[in-house]
Amino acid sequence: MKSAYFLIAFALLAFASSFVSAYDPSPLQDFCVAINDTKNGVFVNGKFCKDRELVVANDFFFSGLDEPGNTSTAVGSVVTPVSVEQLLGLNTLGVSLARIDFAPYGGLNPPHTHPRGTEILVVQEGTLYVGFVSSNQDGNRLFTKVLYKGDVFVFPIGMIHFQLNIGKTAAVALSAFSTQNPGTITIADALFGSNPDINPDVLTKAFMLEPNVVKYLQSRF
Numbered sequence: 001m002k003s004a005y006f007l008i009a010f011a012l013l014a015f016a017s018s019f020v021s022a023y024d025p026s027p028l029q030d031f032c033v034a035i036n037d038t039k040n041g042v043f044v045n046g047k048f049c050k051d052r053e054l055v056v057a058n059d060f061f062f063s064g065l066d067e068p069g070n071t072s073t074a075v076g077s078v079v080t081p082v083s084v085e086q087l088l089g090l091n092t093l094g095v096s097l098a099r100i101d102f103a104p105y106g107g108l109n110p111p112h113t114h115p116r117g118t119e120i121l122v123v124q125e126g127t128l129y130v131g132f133v134s135s136n137q138d139g140n141r142l143f144t145k146v147l148y149k150g151d152v153f154v155f156p157i158g159m160i161h162f163q164l165n166i167g168k169t170a171a172v173a174l175s176a177f178s179t180q181n182p183g184t185i186t187i188a189d190a191l192f193g194s195n196p197d198i199n200p201d202v203l204t205k206a207f208m209l210e211p212n213v214v215k216y217l218q219s220r221f
Contacts, residue, residue, distance in 0.1 A: 033091060034050070131161065
């Protein structure tokens, strides 16, 4: 009987762990400032930890989010990330940030997904049309909203989402993430700009396009 209870408890623990592992694990120390030099580091959660005796205030500091990004890009937007790659003190803390600048008249943060974190966005300036699409199991429903200065919108983890500037002036938004490193997969770039190219036959059938259209799109990315 005791062995049966043990097996049930073990199964429940393993089942629960499968959900927990989908997010950043809770830290077991006050901080773990990431370090690129592995000579005197301890490996924790994707990064080596700096010797805690060598940690300083600047390890938890980032400057520059007040500066506008250059939106002279193909899509008219630019993202300034503050993840563990830019702010080493974020390692193991389960949060990160980004500034998004949009050009007037259609600056776009194109459809993309963050595989490792939920995103919450607040508009600092301008007017944005934002939205996300739910999973196949939910019928690929589209949830959209027009946001103005001070408005907030949440994009659930893993959902394909976008932001479009529909105003006549530049727009700025700040996004926070439930992970130190959300990752970004831009849908068009991933499918039509992969390295090496995806076999055109796959994309032709998936998007119901002519082969020459697929090859053209691959040449653009």
